Amino acid sequence: MEEHKIRVAITHGDINGISYEIILKTFAEPAMLELCTPIIYGSPKIAAYYRKSLDLPVNFNTITSASEAAYNKLSVVNCIDDEVKVEFSKPDIEAGRAALDALEKAIEEYKEGLIDVLVTAPINKQTIQSDSFSFPGHTEYLEERIGNGNKSLMILMKEGLRVALVTGHIPVSQIATDITKKQIREKLVIFERALREDFG
The missing domain is CATH 3.40.718.10 (Isopropylmalate Dehydrogenase)
Incomplete structure (x- = not known):
């Protein structure tokens, strides 16, 4: 088979x-x-x-x-x-x-x-x-x-390393104003679930 x-x-x-x-x-x-x-x-x-x-x-x-x-x-x-x-x-x-x-x-x-x-x-x-x-x-x-x-959630990976981005496609000049505690928490929840379900 x-x-x-x-x-x-x-x-x-x-x-x-x-x-x-x-x-x-x-x-x-x-x-x-x-x-x-x-x-x-x-x-x-x-x-x-x-x-x-x-x-x-x-x-x-x-x-x-x-x-x-x-x-x-x-x-x-x-x-x-x-x-x-x-x-x-x-x-x-x-x-x-x-x-x-x-x-x-x-x-x-x-x-x-x-x-x-x-x-x-x-x-x-x-x-x-x-x-x-x-x-x-x-x-x-x-x-x-x-x-x-x-x-x-954008996740970059190489071998055992996984890196997730809090922001999306925005200019570097906007990153500091775009990141909030709420957004970090939301992305961490998604990332944690992805690490468990998609990467074991």
């Missing part, structure tokens, strides 16, 4: 940024495919462009849904129009739309129970802004879309 590996959805983020480079370099390492079933929500065409540009030894399957993802293979769900152009390091509204389209498709499949974990690659926080996305970042958007009334 084949062991179930968690299905990890990875949204492609800003197609003109470093997202595809990070994702493809990660899964060029064969050992990564032993840990999970990775599914990129993005564009097979753009993934192939970056694979060629970066000369990476990584293969992937093109699928229409996470339900088609193959064990021990990297898969890509096409979420965007194939005509979207990559202009590396150039902020672009089309790239922002592409980031949002991938995020929305991944959330839809998360809600359907087709994926276990959602990883978001970096976005351009200016170009993604639209009528559908008026948030400072992914965290607040995800809280609104799938939080079920629960508050979010």
Whole structure:
């Protein structure tokens, strides 16, 4: 019997940024495919462009849904129009739309129970802004879309270390005025629960 590996959805983020480079370099390492079933929500065409540009030894399957993802293979769900152009390091509204389209498709499949974990690659926080996305970042958007009334908490981790942020996406100049005792208490409760339930 084949062991179930968690299905990890990875949204492609800003197609003109470093997202595809990070994702493809990660899964060029064969050992990564032993840990999970990775599914990129993005564009097979753009993934192939970056694979060629970066000369990476990584293969992937093109699928229409996470339900088609193959064990021990990297898969890509096409979420965007194939005509979207990559202009590396150039902020672009089309790239922002592409980031949002991938995020929305991944959330839809998360809600359907087709994926276990959602990883978001970096976005351009200016170009993604639209009528559908008026948030400072992914965290607040995800809280609104799938939080079920629960508050979010950004947690950074490395090996055994876990660090949680009290504030969200705000300028450094506002941090001192934004932090309150009440907010610290609320975030500590969320963090303590996450440490127990999610990290054992």
